[in-house]
Amino acid sequence: MDDDEKKELISVINSGWFTEASKTRQFEKMIADFVGVKYACAVTSGTTALYVGLKALGIGRGDEVIVPDLTFVASPNSVEEVGAKPVLIDIEQNSLNIDLKKIKHAITKRTKAIMPVDFNGRGIDIKNITELANKHNLSLIEDAAHGLGCFYNKKHVGTMSDIGIFSFSTPKIITTGQGGMIVTNNKKLYEKCKSVKDFGRKSGTKQNMRMAFEHPTIGYNFKFTEFQAAIGIAQMKKLRKRMIIKKKMFRIYEELLSKLSFVNFIKTDLDIVTPWMVDVLVDSKRKRDAIIKHLEKNHVETRIFYPPIHRLAPYKDKDMKFKITSKISDRGIWLPSSPTLKENDIEYVCRKIISFSKTNYF
Numbered sequence: 001m002d003d004d005e006k007k008e009l010i011s012v013i014n015s016g017w018f019t020e021a022s023k024t025r026q027f028e029k030m031i032a033d034f035v036g037v038k039y040a041c042a043v044t045s046g047t048t049a050l051y052v053g054l055k056a057l058g059i060g061r062g063d064e065v066i067v068p069d070l071t072f073v074a075s076p077n078s079v080e081e082v083g084a085k086p087v088l089i090d091i092e093q094n095s096l097n098i099d100l101k102k103i104k105h106a107i108t109k110r111t112k113a114i115m116p117v118d119f120n121g122r123g124i125d126i127k128n129i130t131e132l133a134n135k136h137n138l139s140l141i142e143d144a145a146h147g148l149g150c151f152y153n154k155k156h157v158g159t160m161s162d163i164g165i166f167s168f169s170t171p172k173i174i175t176t177g178q179g180g181m182i183v184t185n186n187k188k189l190y191e192k193c194k195s196v197k198d199f200g201r202k203s204g205t206k207q208n209m210r211m212a213f214e215h216p217t218i219g220y221n222f223k224f225t226e227f228q229a230a231i232g233i234a235q236m237k238k239l240r241k242r243m244i245i246k247k248k249m250f251r252i253y254e255e256l257l258s259k260l261s262f263v264n265f266i267k268t269d270l271d272i273v274t275p276w277m278v279d280v281l282v283d284s285k286r287k288r289d290a291i292i293k294h295l296e297k298n299h300v301e302t303r304i305f306y307p308p309i310h311r312l313a314p315y316k317d318k319d320m321k322f323k324i325t326s327k328i329s330d331r332g333i334w335l336p337s338s339p340t341l342k343e344n345d346i347e348y349v350c351r352k353i354i355s356f357s358k359t360n361y362f
Ligand SMILES: Cc1ncc(COP(=O)(O)O)c(C=O)c1O
Pocket: 045, 046, 047, 048, 071, 072, 074, 075, 117, 143, 145, 146, 166, 167, 168, 169, 178, 179, 180
């Protein structure tokens, strides 16, 4: 962040109005216009966006939602939070998204929705998943938390499902500190989302003080603030430049590490995908962990991929055998990917990865 965010923020402080209002509407419109949807609804986080989206879809106790095993815990947790059951299934090797071939076996009478997760912005085969969802009368709620700036079939990810969500937590391509956005082309769903996040008020009635205490349904408080919106507006003006930087960074890493047999890049079409972080697969878990240690010694911080959900305590299931998720999760590393990194920083990281092949490990 720089003076652009400071200027926007000061204008909110000077205005004297802090809870969501005109700046939030402006930020929502910027997102809606950028991704190409009719409606965008800002909430406190990506997790909240999933929760509010599920509520708006009417999903609750006794229902099931299909979720990929490779995702951040927020995806299944949001399903639990509405009282439904997340049903985990394996991912598909190339897209790292939910495996459509395996969904059919997981559909029961209780299934109400599918939650594809666009891992690092790589979209799902939207035509086939939509056909499948329509056939079984299921809703699609797309977790595109990583996906701002990513497209599939010339449309932005998250916009072709009933509901899509984005996250603006600090490491994302744009941030509002914390924050999330629900996008949809369905007016009814949009209005339900607005109501759920605003104490169950009827969407649009809040300005009218006489109706401020009318609550036709149960709702909560997941409203945005003008501070977050101000930051978001300044950040959105930087998005296109950051998309170029992120793609360039991915290409540089790919080129510099291309000779290493133990580091593999996931096939990524940079014409349509803006990788939020540079992700690579190492040829074994042991070697991956050793590389991470080696980089740490050289002051380079990395992140392992999310663990498979079925290995986490609340979802633990020994009988689940999700081979692809386990293989990908055990071997994945996210390399340093901040848009502030200079080319020589990336070269340094790559030199250290290359020097790993000269360590005792080999
Ligand atoms: C796939 C996925 N879904 C949901 C979330 C939750 O977003 P937030 O941190 O904004 O709540 C994240 C966070 O990184 C995520 O990676």
